[in-house]
Amino acid sequence: MSKRIIRYGIIGCGGIAHTHAEALLQIKEAKLVGVSGCSPQEPIPFAEKYGIKSFDSNEHLLLSDEIDAVTICTPSGYHAPIAISAAQHKKHAIIEKPLALTTESAKQVVQAFAKNGVTGSVISQLRFYDGIRKVKSIIEDKRLGDLIMANLTMKFHRSQEYYDSGKWRGTWELDGGGAMMNQGIHGVDALLYFIGEVKNVYGYIRTLTHKIEVEDNAVAVVEFKNGCLGTIIASTSMVPACNRTIEIHGTKGTILLEEEHIARLYIEGEKEYSADDIAQGEAASSHIITAGGHVKQLTDFTMALVEGRAPYVSLEDGMKAVDLITSVYASSKTNSIYGR
Numbered sequence: 001m002s003k004r005i006i007r008y009g010i011i012g013c014g015g016i017a018h019t020h021a022e023a024l025l026q027i028k029e030a031k032l033v034g035v036s037g038c039s040p041q042e043p044i045p046f047a048e049k050y051g052i053k054s055f056d057s058n059e060h061l062l063l064s065d066e067i068d069a070v071t072i073c074t075p076s077g078y079h080a081p082i083a084i085s086a087a088q089h090k091k092h093a094i095i096e097k098p099l100a101l102t103t104e105s106a107k108q109v110v111q112a113f114a115k116n117g118v119t120g121s122v123i124s125q126l127r128f129y130d131g132i133r134k135v136k137s138i139i140e141d142k143r144l145g146d147l148i149m150a151n152l153t154m155k156f157h158r159s160q161e162y163y164d165s166g167k168w169r170g171t172w173e174l175d176g177g178g179a180m181m182n183q184g185i186h187g188v189d190a191l192l193y194f195i196g197e198v199k200n201v202y203g204y205i206r207t208l209t210h211k212i213e214v215e216d217n218a219v220a221v222v223e224f225k226n227g228c229l230g231t232i233i234a235s236t237s238m239v240p241a242c243n244r245t246i247e248i249h250g251t252k253g254t255i256l257l258e259e260e261h262i263a264r265l266y267i268e269g270e271k272e273y274s275a276d277d278i279a280q281g282e283a284a285s286s287h288i289i290t291a292g293g294h295v296k297q298l299t300d301f302t303m304a305l306v307e308g309r310a311p312y313v314s315l316e317d318g319m320k321a322v323d324l325i326t327s328v329y330a331s332s333k334t335n336s337i338y339g340r
Contacts, residue, residue, distance in 0.1 A: 007067055008031065008032050009033055009036065009061045009064070009070045009071075010035045010046075011061065011074060013046040014073065014075075016073045020298070021046075024071075025050070027295070027298060029306055033066050034047070034053035034066065034067065035050075035061075036054075036055040036060070038074075040057065043055065058082060062085060062086055068305070069091060069301075070094075071095075072094070073096050075174045076097075076098055076168075076175055077101055077168065077173055077174035077175070078174070079098065079101075080109050084108060084112040087116045087120065090116060091118060092119045092120065093120050094122070094123065094297075095122045096123050097122060097123050097318070098181055098182075098185050098321065098325075099122045099315060099322055100318075101176030101177075102322070103319065106323070107319065109319075110319060113315060119304060119305060121313050121314065122315060124193075124317060125292075126186050126189065126193075130260075132257070134262060135194060135248070135255055135257060139194055143267050143270075144248065144249075144251070144255065145251030145252030145268075146227070146250055147226060147250050148228060148229070148249045149229050150191060150194065150224075150229075150249070151231045151247045152191045152232045153233045153245045153246075156235060156241050157239060157241035158236035163210055163211070170212030170213055170214050171212075172214055177325060177329065178207070179216050180220075184218070184234035187234075188324055191232070192317075193317075194248060195226070196225060196226055197225040197226075198224055198225065199223045199224060200222070200340070201220055201331050201338045202221045202331050202338070203221070203327070203331040203332045204332050205328065205329060218232070218234045220328045243258045243259050244259055245257060245258050253268055254266045300312045324340075327340060
């Protein structure tokens with residue numbers, strides 16, 4: 001794409017849409033042009049806040065010659081159909097997580113973008129934090145040796161009021177899942193980013209503390225194709241919430257991540273880094289949070305369009321996270337190992 005300025009429209013005008021708008025305003029190669037919502041009136045306050053055009057329908061936004069690319073910020077159940085429509089209208093698109101609610105619909109999104117020759121990506125902002133990139137580099141350089149075990153723990157808290165705040169929240173139709181699909185998908189994506197392809201999954205999901213359709217607690221055991229074993233714990237029932245952690249063990253060392261920060265790094269034959277060392281920049285950059293994950297990812301996506309290259313996160317990456325999570329759901333439903 002030869003354009004030096006990418007003109008964006010935002011589809012959806014809830015809380016996460018503001019995150020996208022504020023990120024795009026920080027990118028000099030991006031111009032925020034317009035917004036659409038679920039009704040002609042819904043996007044008007046959003047448009048007035050940012051001084052942009054309010055489109056009376058998603059269709060009219062996608063038909064506009066003023067728009068080169070869209071960000072999709074609707075409830076999860078609408079992501080796939082809107083993304084496919086964007087591709088059919090020859091618009092590039094970056095889609096909030098999850099890419100889709102099923103592996104099959106995720107595949108349809110991937111196919112639509114390939115067929116129409118436009119670029120797509122899914123929000124996976126953890127991949128853009130310096131601490132996450134550092135861990136990826138250590139694993140790729142084999143400094144941990146062969147991977148043995150990886151444990152992802154996500155113990156969140158969400159009140160009943162949170163789920164009651166939107167009719168779509170906590171429903172299979174529009175949320176697609178609970179603690180694992182909604183809150184946990186970024187951690188799942190990071191785990192796949194680090195460890196690789198999944199071979200088998202066995203999982204349990206339960207709804208224990210909320211009046212919702214979907215799970216508020218999930219536990220899974222994962223066997224990866226490289227032989228590494230893993231566990232995933234996801235909950236929105238914890239009082240209080242705890243930091244998300246990812247612990248990775250190899251034949252030569254261990255890494256512990258708390259949120260996006262490396263909390264411990266031990267590699268056989270090298271200096272052991274503590275959290276204090278890391279805060280001083282010895283094992284990871286000290287400016288992990290400053291730019292913001294959405295700003296970094298939307299910058300990468302914008303520059304991919306400007307430079308005519310692929311974005312750092314592919315639609316296939318988003319599909320893999322959906323596939324793992326829906327495999328956990330299928331395993332729990334059938335009480336069986338679910339092979340991929």
